[in-house]
Every structure is written in C-alpha cells, then in structure tokens.
Amino acid sequence: MRVKLHLNLNNVRLRNKMLVLYIFSVFLPIVLTNVIFYNVTTVNVKNQRMKDFSRAVDQINNEFRSEVEDAVTISSVFYTDYNLNQILETDYQEPAEYIEAYDTYFRRILNSYTPVYTSIQNIKIYVENPTMLHSGGIGFLSDEIKQTDWYRLLQEKHNTYPIFIRTQQEDLYLKSEENVSRNTFSIIREMNYYESKKQWKKFLKIDLKTSTIEQIFRNQNLQGSIYLVNDKGEIEFTTDPAVDWRKDSIRYDSLEFPSDAIAFQAEYNYVSYMDNWRIIASISEEEVLKEVRQSREFVFVLACLNIFIPTLIILWITRSLNVRLVEILKHMKKVKNQHFDTIKQEEYSDEIGQLTSEFNRMTVQVKSLIDDVYIADIQTKSLELERRKAQLNALQSQINPHFLFNALETIRMRSLIKDETETAKIIQNMAKIFRNSLTWGKDRVMVSEEVEFIVCFLEIQKYRFEDRMEYHIHIDPSAKQCMMPKMMFLPFVENASIHGIEPLRNGGKIEVRVEREEDELIFSIRDNGIGMDEEKVKQFYGYLESEEEIGERIGVQNVIYRLKLIYGGRFQLLIESMPGEGTFIRVRVPVE
Incomplete structure (x- = not known):
C-alpha cells in the first residue's frame, strides 16, 4: 500500500501536489480549527x-x-x-x-x-x-x-x-x-x-x-423572569409582567415557557416558616x-483572513517553484534533441536557482566537449560515462527518498505525540540531508561530510527513540579529508537503526568507526540489535556475485551495487551477525 501511494504521488504534477498540500495542511485545518474554536468558546461561555x-x-x-x-x-x-x-x-x-x-x-x-x-x-x-x-x-x-x-x-x-x-x-x-x-x-x-x-x-x-x-x-x-414559588407550587411573587401575582394565585407548572428556556432554582430547606419554598429564574x-452571538462575525472575519493570507502566500511560492521548474524541463528537452541553449534568467540562491546554474554550466561544458572532441570518440566514451552516471544518479534517487521518507515519518509521528523543543534541531538536520540529496553533480564527498550526514540521521533516530538508543562515532583524524562515494555508508547505519535497534523493547546502542590503514579506508558499524540469521547474511553476500540490474531496489543492496560500479573488485565487505546478538559490518575501500 505504501509503494502504491508513493508511485501515485510521483505521478502527480507539482502544482496539484501543492494544491493537495494547501487543502489538507492549510484550508481544512483552519476551517476545522475555527469551527472547533467557536464550539468550544460557545460551550465555555454558556457554562460561565x-x-x-x-x-x-x-x-x-x-x-x-x-x-x-x-x-x-x-x-x-x-x-x-x-x-x-x-x-x-x-x-x-x-x-x-x-x-x-x-x-x-x-x-x-x-x-x-x-x-x-x-x-x-x-x-x-x-x-x-x-x-x-x-x-x-x-x-x-x-x-x-x-x-x-x-x-x-x-x-x-x-x-x-x-x-x-x-x-x-x-x-x-x-x-x-x-x-x-x-x-x-x-x-x-x-x-x-x-x-x-x-x-x-x-x-x-x-x-x-x-x-x-x-x-x-x-x-x-x-x-429573565424570576418567580417566588410557595410549598404548594403557587407563585407568590414574580418579575414576569404577564403574571399578576398580587391578585391571582397561579401555579408555576401551569405557565408555558419557550422551548429554549433554561431554569435556575434555589430552595429554602430546613426553614420552618419557608419550607419547600423556591426561587426559580427562567432565562x-x-x-x-x-455574547457568543455578538462575536460570531469577528470569528468569521478572522477565519477568512486566516485562509486568504496563507492562500496568497502559497500561490506566490507555488508559482515561483512551478514556473522555474517548467522552464528547466523545457530546456532539458531541448538538450535531448541536441539544442544546447542556456536558461536566460536571473540567478537565484535557492535550490532551484542552484539547479538552474548547474544546468547552464553542464550545458556549456557538454557543448564545449562536443565541439572540441571527435564525434566518434565522444559517442563511444560518453555512452559508457553517461550510463554509469545515470545509474549512480538513479541509485542515489532511490536511496534519498527512502531515507527521507523514514526520517520525515519519524518527525511527523513524534510531533503528533509530543510537543518538544528538539524539533528545530531535527528539522535543521533534515535540511542538511535534504540539501545534500539535491546536489546531483557531486558524486564524491569527504569522509567528514559523510559522517556529518550519519550524525544527522542518528540524531533524528535518537529523537525518535529518546533514551532507547545510544550511539558513538569514532573517526580517525587522518581519514577526515579522504574522498568517498556519497551516502556509501549511511544505508548501513539506517539498517542498524531501523531493523536492528527499533524492534528491541529497551532499545540499544550503535557504534560507528572510520579508520585509515595505509591506502585503505575502513568503515565499521556494530549494534546490539536483534541480529540476522545465517540465511539473511548469505543473501547480503549474494549481492556481491549478482550481476542483475538494480532496478528499484534500495538500502544495503543498492550500496553494494554502487561499490561494484565504482571500485569493481577493489572493495571488501564483512558481515557478522547472530539472532539476538547484534550485527557487525565492515567495508574496506581504496583511499581516493
């Protein structure tokens, strides 16, 4: 069901997504909030x-x-x-x-x-x-x-x-x-x-x-009207102008009151000379x-303002996103037909602006390469290069949504359960990861950057599990400046958190180490989670031998496939795990 919903959202245009976001995140909450506010206010005022x-x-x-x-x-x-x-x-x-x-x-x-x-x-x-x-x-x-x-x-x-x-x-x-x-x-x-x-x-x-x-x-x-009623139920005094209490002996229960009338009563008990006398107020x-009716118009005007202002803001932001993305898509289609036109517009500093700048730079470089190199040689080499780059970008596009979905789901669930001041920090961590995932032209990152993303992810998971999860990261100073494939080790950390620690009732601990031995980088992770059986471990090792296309697979299998594309047979993978005893994973790659 989750995969189906994911694909359906991917097939929806951005403008329609923003419309759905507006309806369910702005319009309906504001309407429901004002209705609930009015009803609660009515009840409170009525009770008061x-x-x-x-x-x-x-x-x-x-x-x-x-x-x-x-x-x-x-x-x-x-x-x-x-x-x-x-x-x-x-x-x-x-x-x-x-x-x-x-x-x-x-x-x-x-x-x-x-x-x-x-x-x-x-x-x-x-x-x-x-x-x-x-x-x-x-x-x-x-x-x-x-x-x-x-x-x-x-x-x-x-x-x-x-x-x-x-x-x-x-x-x-x-x-x-x-x-x-x-x-x-x-x-x-x-x-x-x-x-x-x-x-x-x-x-x-x-x-x-x-x-x-x-x-x-x-x-x-x-x-309203107030009635003094004796022990026989007769009205002895009243402020009701329709009742002549001075001459007539009228029973209180013979009077007719409006259907919405509310009666308040005070009795005289334990007083011999006024036993069972009552004072009744009908309002x-x-x-x-x-008072609530008088404030109804104010609530209505306030609700209109709450809807109108956010609507204008969302339309403004949506137009800013949609127009520029459509322009980029149009020029990409031109590149497909070997028309290398750059996008003529002002450079902006947001993500779409950066994407536009990178597209222009890429277009100029590609056109220059085509002009400077023989067509035949370009066709032979660029096909292989573009195939691998497309595969790497496709792999990253599979990893990022999977990871972002889990992280965002964590924040959403915790925010619903508990209002915490840590939310700002988690959102900041998410922004770092999201910004990194949008940088398509950057396939290599420093070890220190990868560790920073791992810390962001673990902080989000710690926010999710509270005291149920602990983690420790050790990084060799000599390894910090080394280059490595982006998000090479993060899926292992995610796997240890989601599949190893989360099922534990009392939580657990994750230890990450990054070391350098001569010309090799060693990444290792150890958790005390539920572990894996021998069949599961063999399945992971089987990915090393498999030559099938990666397709829509994500997670650890994705990482192994990327390592094979980048390093061939120059990397090593070690997995040690037993059910109930946790898991240890070590990856060795050449230093770049």
Missing part, C-alpha cells in the same frame, strides 16, 4: 453564564432570606418580651393607664426597630383585650381579621413558630378580598410564650416593604449565548 446566573439566583435567595430572617428576629424579640406581654395582658380601668403604659414602654420598642430594619413596612399586634386602645401598632382581633388567610393558617398549624405569608395592606382588611390585591409579605406569630390567667389571644404581624422585595428580585445580572438560551 450558567454559573453567573446560578450565583445571581443564590444571591437573590440569600438576600431575600436575610430580609425575612430580620423580620423573624424582631418577632422573636416581641414574642419573648415579658414587659410587653404584661402590657398586653393588663386590664386597664382608664384609658389614661393604657396610654401611660404605651408611652412608657411599648412606643419605644415599637419605634426602635422600624428605622433600623429598612425592609420593615409595619409592625402591628392584634389583641382581644377590650381595655386597650386600638391604634399606634395595636389592632383589635375582630371578626374581619379572623376571616383573613393568615389567621386561618395560624389556627391550622397550632404551633409557636412564625409563618411567612403574602397578605394585603392594613387599610384594606375591611374591603372584600375579591377586590383587594395581596401585595405585602408578612411574618405572623401568635404571642403565647408566657402563660396568663386570662389568656387573651395576641398575634404579631410584621409587614415587609414590597419595594425592598422588588429591588432584590430585579437583579441586574438576570435578564432564554439566546440570552445565555448573547
């Missing part, structure tokens, strides 16, 4: 807004509960006040006696709470004692009062705890309840803490300011995602 709304509901819940608890605290003070109880239980012979008691104590405690607790609208005590004057915070427990909702509820509960209920204003008790709006919340409590002989019934009623409650519920952080999803 949900938390903000939930905190706002909790804030309303706590503030409202605090106001109610203030009223309950005041009721407890009145409930346990012995002197107040005595005033309410006393039979007054004359109104003056009551007025004196009222002015002496009751008026003072009654007026001491209202200014401090700004949420308190009114404090009133309803009594049956007929000797008291019913004014200034004292009211008569009349039949009309006994018909009110709060009085009947107190009679049903029969406990000493206060109750919290929605009531109407004091001046509206005498009117028909059908025409009266219940627009006040009150704390009601029977004052039966102290026993007395007469046991006059006494009830404390503390009204809360509706304006304070509305201020609490109209939270600026909630752009549309559009309100939750309003």
Whole structure:
C-alpha cells in the first residue's frame, strides 16, 4: 500500500501536489480549527453564564432570606418580651393607664426597630383585650381579621413558630378580598410564650416593604423572569409582567415557557416558616449565548483572513517553484534533441536557482566537449560515462527518498505525540540531508561530510527513540579529508537503526568507526540489535556475485551495487551477525 501511494504521488504534477498540500495542511485545518474554536468558546461561555446566573439566583435567595430572617428576629424579640406581654395582658380601668403604659414602654420598642430594619413596612399586634386602645401598632382581633388567610393558617398549624405569608395592606382588611390585591409579605406569630390567667389571644404581624422585595428580585445580572414559588407550587411573587401575582394565585407548572428556556432554582430547606419554598429564574438560551452571538462575525472575519493570507502566500511560492521548474524541463528537452541553449534568467540562491546554474554550466561544458572532441570518440566514451552516471544518479534517487521518507515519518509521528523543543534541531538536520540529496553533480564527498550526514540521521533516530538508543562515532583524524562515494555508508547505519535497534523493547546502542590503514579506508558499524540469521547474511553476500540490474531496489543492496560500479573488485565487505546478538559490518575501500 505504501509503494502504491508513493508511485501515485510521483505521478502527480507539482502544482496539484501543492494544491493537495494547501487543502489538507492549510484550508481544512483552519476551517476545522475555527469551527472547533467557536464550539468550544460557545460551550465555555454558556457554562460561565450558567454559573453567573446560578450565583445571581443564590444571591437573590440569600438576600431575600436575610430580609425575612430580620423580620423573624424582631418577632422573636416581641414574642419573648415579658414587659410587653404584661402590657398586653393588663386590664386597664382608664384609658389614661393604657396610654401611660404605651408611652412608657411599648412606643419605644415599637419605634426602635422600624428605622433600623429598612425592609420593615409595619409592625402591628392584634389583641382581644377590650381595655386597650386600638391604634399606634395595636389592632383589635375582630371578626374581619379572623376571616383573613393568615389567621386561618395560624389556627391550622397550632404551633409557636412564625409563618411567612403574602397578605394585603392594613387599610384594606375591611374591603372584600375579591377586590383587594395581596401585595405585602408578612411574618405572623401568635404571642403565647408566657402563660396568663386570662389568656387573651395576641398575634404579631410584621409587614415587609414590597419595594425592598422588588429591588432584590430585579437583579441586574438576570435578564429573565424570576418567580417566588410557595410549598404548594403557587407563585407568590414574580418579575414576569404577564403574571399578576398580587391578585391571582397561579401555579408555576401551569405557565408555558419557550422551548429554549433554561431554569435556575434555589430552595429554602430546613426553614420552618419557608419550607419547600423556591426561587426559580427562567432565562432564554439566546440570552445565555448573547455574547457568543455578538462575536460570531469577528470569528468569521478572522477565519477568512486566516485562509486568504496563507492562500496568497502559497500561490506566490507555488508559482515561483512551478514556473522555474517548467522552464528547466523545457530546456532539458531541448538538450535531448541536441539544442544546447542556456536558461536566460536571473540567478537565484535557492535550490532551484542552484539547479538552474548547474544546468547552464553542464550545458556549456557538454557543448564545449562536443565541439572540441571527435564525434566518434565522444559517442563511444560518453555512452559508457553517461550510463554509469545515470545509474549512480538513479541509485542515489532511490536511496534519498527512502531515507527521507523514514526520517520525515519519524518527525511527523513524534510531533503528533509530543510537543518538544528538539524539533528545530531535527528539522535543521533534515535540511542538511535534504540539501545534500539535491546536489546531483557531486558524486564524491569527504569522509567528514559523510559522517556529518550519519550524525544527522542518528540524531533524528535518537529523537525518535529518546533514551532507547545510544550511539558513538569514532573517526580517525587522518581519514577526515579522504574522498568517498556519497551516502556509501549511511544505508548501513539506517539498517542498524531501523531493523536492528527499533524492534528491541529497551532499545540499544550503535557504534560507528572510520579508520585509515595505509591506502585503505575502513568503515565499521556494530549494534546490539536483534541480529540476522545465517540465511539473511548469505543473501547480503549474494549481492556481491549478482550481476542483475538494480532496478528499484534500495538500502544495503543498492550500496553494494554502487561499490561494484565504482571500485569493481577493489572493495571488501564483512558481515557478522547472530539472532539476538547484534550485527557487525565492515567495508574496506581504496583511499581516493
């Protein structure tokens, strides 16, 4: 499958390759990145807004509960006040006696709470004692009062705890309840803490300011409707303008909400006077995602810029490559027909520019040779020379893609797995090898250059294997300046790394040595990898005797074939290997 894909890519024109590269490396990643970014941002903003709304509901819940608890605290003070109880239980012979008691104590405690607790609208005590004057915070427990909702509820509960209920204003008790709006919340409590002989019934009623409650519920952080629901599921207060909470008793579950409405709820538990009461906020999803909707256009514009700018750059670079390569190809076809025209264009310093310069130089030299030497002699010698050069270049073209593919695959896999700072160094090593592979006219390199390429390759492999691979290179100083065929020993190093060390679970070690003995260069490599069996070793030695064409073979067989073309029988190859014991390879070639 890999070979098929490789051949298919080789048959695709450069312009189409760049188009595929653009689609899969620029366009699709940018589109996917922006889509994912928008979706992730939407989810994050929604979650944050949900938390903000939930905190706002909790804030309303706590503030409202605090106001109610203030009223309950005041009721407890009145409930346990012995002197107040005595005033309410006393039979007054004359109104003056009551007025004196009222002015002496009751008026003072009654007026001491209202200014401090700004949420308190009114404090009133309803009594049956007929000797008291019913004014200034004292009211008569009349039949009309006994018909009110709060009085009947107190009679049903029969406990000493206060109750919290929605009531109407004091001046509206005498009117028909059908025409009266219940627009006040009150704390009601029977004052039966102290026993007395007469046991006059006494009830404390503390009204809360509706304006304070509305201020609490109209939270600026909630752009929706808020409902205060009692233990029966009825709405006691709401900011929804469509619900008349003052007159109607509407159940919360009878309301219809939009399909995208989101409900936030806070409950009052473990509070006897508000047990199972709830505060519910209903907010549309559009309100939750309003900030994301506002930034949608910005994300779209940013995505367009991210696509447009790289597209222009890639088109610019692609045109620079394609136009010059097509020009070189056109002149090469002319050379094929013995038209030795040079490429007339400005010299550039990139690889294609260097290739153009080398092509012009080669064209001029070939034309000069043709003009200076007899045609017959040129035909005889150049055929053999070109055949060998074509074979060598073909062999190198087989080695380089194979090696570059493995190296690039290594970088790609590691980059996907882990973001490392070593990537820059690996790319630099790859650039060296790639630049060397493009230098077609240079068949010989110094030993030091070949070792440099080997180091680059081993650094890439060490980046791939991390601590699983170690290597050591020793080069004889006297051998550094010697010339040798390019990439003669690199495939052996690659073979030791890929086929020897990679299968090992714990990795291994590679040792490379380059020495000079008189007129011979000795290249040796030793690894402690999985080794080879005897049949595999015989197969490598068989390449020394084989005379078949190399075809598309790569790797060690390629190197052996090149050595045979260059040195004939003047080189030696030694391979020692056993399964599980590693491999040792030594190559001897004449010094050039």
